[in-house]
Amino acid sequence: MTEQQPKRPVLHVADLVVEYGGRAAFRAVDGVSFDIAPGEVLALVGESGCGKSSTARAVIGMEKPHSGTVLYRDRSVQPLGLRTRPSELTAIQMVFQDPNSSLNPRIRVAQQIAAGSRAARARSLDTEAPSHWLNAVGLSPTLERRYPYQLSGGQRQRVAIARALAARPDLIVADEPISALDASAQASVAAMMRELCVAADAAMLFISHDLSVVRLMADRVAVMYRGRIVESGPTPLVWEQPVHPYTTSLLAAIPHPDGEGVLPAAPASEAPASWSSEIPEALERTR
Ligand SMILES: Nc1ncnc2c1ncn2[C@@H]1O[C@H](COP(=O)(O)OP(=O)(O)OP(=O)(O)O)[C@@H](O)[C@H]1O
Numbered sequence: 001m002t003e004q005q006p007k008r009p010v011l012h013v014a015d016l017v018v019e020y021g022g023r024a025a026f027r028a029v030d031g032v033s034f035d036i037a038p039g040e041v042l043a044l045v046g047e048s049g050c051g052k053s054s055t056a057r058a059v060i061g062m063e064k065p066h067s068g069t070v071l072y073r074d075r076s077v078q079p080l081g082l083r084t085r086p087s088e089l090t091a092i093q094m095v096f097q098d099p100n101s102s103l104n105p106r107i108r109v110a111q112q113i114a115a116g117s118r119a120a121r122a123r124s125l126d127t128e129a130p131s132h133w134l135n136a137v138g139l140s141p142t143l144e145r146r147y148p149y150q151l152s153g154g155q156r157q158r159v160a161i162a163r164a165l166a167a168r169p170d171l172i173v174a175d176e177p178i179s180a181l182d183a184s185a186q187a188s189v190a191a192m193m194r195e196l197c198v199a200a201d202a203a204m205l206f207i208s209h210d211l212s213v214v215r216l217m218a219d220r221v222a223v224m225y226r227g228r229i230v231e232s233g234p235t236p237l238v239w240e241q242p243v244h245p246y247t248t249s250l251l252a253a254i255p256h257p258d259g260e261g262v263l264p265a266a267p268a269s270e271a272p273a274s275w276s277s278e279i280p281e282a283l284e285r286t287r
């Protein structure tokens with residue numbers, strides 16, 4: 001079999017550094033590099049505070065990196081400011097953990113989703129009616145006339161996902177998009193996001209604490225630890241042959257079907273001082 005040519009990445013991130021606070025700057029992201037190809041889902045996992053959201057914000061241009069490169073379709077994300085090329089910006093869609101940060105409280109559900117569709121039309125792409133996208137995320141079209149405050153948290157999150165998908169994105173940056181959903185909905189909504197991403201040949205950066213969902217939906221996984229990617233690779237490989245001690249402890253913490261999981265001891269060489277006082281969220285799930 002001949003080897004396939006790798007597709008040009010939708011997103012190319014190299015040596016990304018994000019710092020907070022003036023002079024005595026704290027380095028939240030410390031030289032992160034990754035590519036995401038069309039139709040590919042890359043999961044970014046790691047303990048709370050390791051720099052996942054900071055990476056995501058830098059990728060979409062919400063956070064100015066201290067240094068490094070972020071290229072979307074070979075172009076720097078920096079020029080994609082709000083004032084320039086707005087139609088290109090809409091090809092990058094974000095879904096955040098808190099749907100309230102992306103939904104307008106004064107606009108009915110159907111119009112929120114229609115706003116996403118308008119973004120697709122601006123790029124000469126076909127659109128679907130809001131009811132189509134509500135169906136796609138497992139919501140009843142009867143919710144179309146509601147305002148966000150008339151929805152449950154999980155419903156709001158699905159609307160936020162529907163709106164992002166209606167824009168027919170080329171790159172989806174999803175930061176904990178399924179945390180607000182109940183366990184059974186998490187897997188199905190994640191699967192739906194993956195399906196639509198693959199079908200559209202879009203790329204997705206998927207940040208999640210739910211490693212069982214990551215295992216199901218991500219083509220590749222990057223494990224982040226204290227601002228750096230300590231391990232990355234095809235998801236099955238990282239799962240079956242983890243090489244970094246942090247990855248091993250992370251994976252050991254996934255609950256088994258019998259409800260048991262292993263709260264790992266911090267690897268001696270790598271144990272951050274915070275582990276004693278602050279158990280990472282991903283590990284907490286096993287309790
Ligand atoms: N705007 C900010 N100003 C100062 N420090 C920040 C800011 N945003 C994040 N940080 C710090 O940067 C570090 C990384 O934060 P980040 O939100 O990227 O972590 P995360 O991996 O997304 O964590 P979580 O899983 O809890 O969402 C944390 O120590 C956080 O306190």
Ligand SMILES: [Mg+2]
Binds near residue numbers: 054
């Ligand atoms: Mg975060």
